[in-house]
Each structure stands twice: as C-alpha cells, then as structure tokens.
Amino acid sequence: MKLKFVALLIGAFVFLFPFYYMLIGSLQAEPDPTVSGAFPSPGSLTGHNYVEINKAIHLGRSLLNSGIFTGGVILGTLVFGVLAGYALARLQFRGRGVVFNLMLLIQVVPFQLLTIPLYVLIVRSYGLADSYLGMILPFLINSTAVFIFRQYFLQLPAELFDAARIDGASELSILWRIALPLVRPALLTAVLLTFIGPWNEFLWPFLITKQQDLQPLAVSLSNYLTTVSARAANPFGAVLAGACVLAAPAVALFIIFQRRFISTNLSSGVKG
Secondary structure, three states, X not given: OHHHHHHHHHHHHHHXXXXXXXXXXXXXXXXXXXXXXXXOOHHHEOOHHHHHHHHHHOHHHHHHHHXXXXXXXXXXXXXXXXXHHHHHHHOOOOOHHXXXXXXXXXXXXXXHHHHHHHHHHHHHHOOOOOOHHXXXXXXXXXXXXXXXXXXXXXXXXXXXXXXXHXXXXXXXXXXHHHHHHHOHHHHHHHHHHHHHHHHHOOHHHHHHOOOHHHOOHHHHHHHHHHHHHHHOOOHHHHHHHHHHHHHHHHHHHHHHHHHHOOOOOHHHHOOO
8 A cells, every 4th residue: 555655646746747847947037957856945936037028928818819719619619519518418310320430530630731721721721810709719629528418418317318209308408408507528638638728839820920919839839939039038937938838727626627627427327
C-alpha cells in the first residue's frame, strides 16, 4: 500500500512539475534555466512579467476573443451533438448505421488534412476571414460529442420513450423534457472535453485572422514570440506569464467540475 502511495506521489510530482515551473518562471525577474531556478527565494518573485505581456498583446482582449471562440464552439457542439446523438440512438431511419460508421471514420481524419479545403471554402467562398464566425464554423459539429451523447441516450430505458410517445409527446418534447435531464453528465463531459480544443487551438485562428483585435490568446502569444519578444527585457518570463493566463481557465474548470464526471443512475427514471 505504501509503495503504491509513493508511486502515485512521484507520478503526481512529475505531472505537476511543468505547471509549477511555468508559474515560477512567470514570476522571476530574470530567467534562470538552472535547477536552482525552479526553487527561487520568495523575495526574487515579481508580477512584472504579467504587466509586460499585458502591454504587448492586451491580455483582456485576447482572453475575450478566446472566450467568444470557445463559447461559440461549445454552443454548436451541444446543440448539434445532442440532436445528432439522439437521432442516432433513438430514431429509426434508413442508413442510420452507415451514418454512425461515417461519423466514426471522421474521427480518424486529422484536422490538418482538411485545413486547406476549409480555408478556401470559408475565406474565398464565404468571405468569413477575420471574423468570429469564420473561426467557429469548422468546429461547430464535434463527432466525439455526438458519440458521447449517442452512448448516453442508448443507456436510457426504452420504456420512457414509449410511454411519452403513447401520451402524444413529440420527439423534441421527449428530448427536452425526458432525455436531457437524465444525461446531464454527458452535457458536462462534452463541455469540458470541447473546451480544451478551441481554447488551445492555434493553427486555424492563426490562418483565418490577421487583425490582432480578433486573435485568441494562443495566437497572440505566438505573434509576441516572433515580433516583440526580441525587444523585451525578459521574454522568457513574459511568455510563461501569458501561458499561465492561458492555462488558468482550463485548470480551474477541471478542478471545479472534476467530481461531476460521475454518471447518474439512469435507470432511476423508471419506477417499478
């Protein structure tokens, strides 16, 4: 038992050390790549790097752009994921199995392979360059979220749906009033899994946006590295400060909702 505890403790330390080093590096006035730099004296820590990175890229605006981008993706993921997942799980129609298999096939296609066609379609055909909609549109439908919702809807007792249909309820009414309340863990799981992707996404926003006022924080940090960092007093600390700001919402979201990754007893909806 003690050996397992020690092994888990070592694993936790190895996992958390990069985050610790990122935070400590963001608070150091001068970069120190040595081992002692990971354990500086409290008197040498400062928040000057956060001030510098805020002046260079306007953290508030970049965070707002990241929030709009991520929020739009999450909204689309939930709406289309719930509708598609419910249809694949509970509606009978010709070709349902083919549609599900195609959805699984899409998951193995790297997004990088679709970047050029998407860029031509959205920028040249739709004219959505330098817009929030242009950033959000390729990520509105998430096949992983569809799969998650489908699996949760399949676990629901069929008697619930049969009884509602006998009472004359429409499919949308059944979905809203019966199915969704019973799959709340799936909603939260989809939100948390979807949040990480667009929040840290770099390639697509970098291609689609040229105006700095529209760029998410990940893109702004990259632009800082290539343009401003050479003139900064401590570019290493400033970049780490920006990375801490970028990572903070994701870490906070996970800490707050980690206990909610527990499925409810779906069979409790049936009285017997």
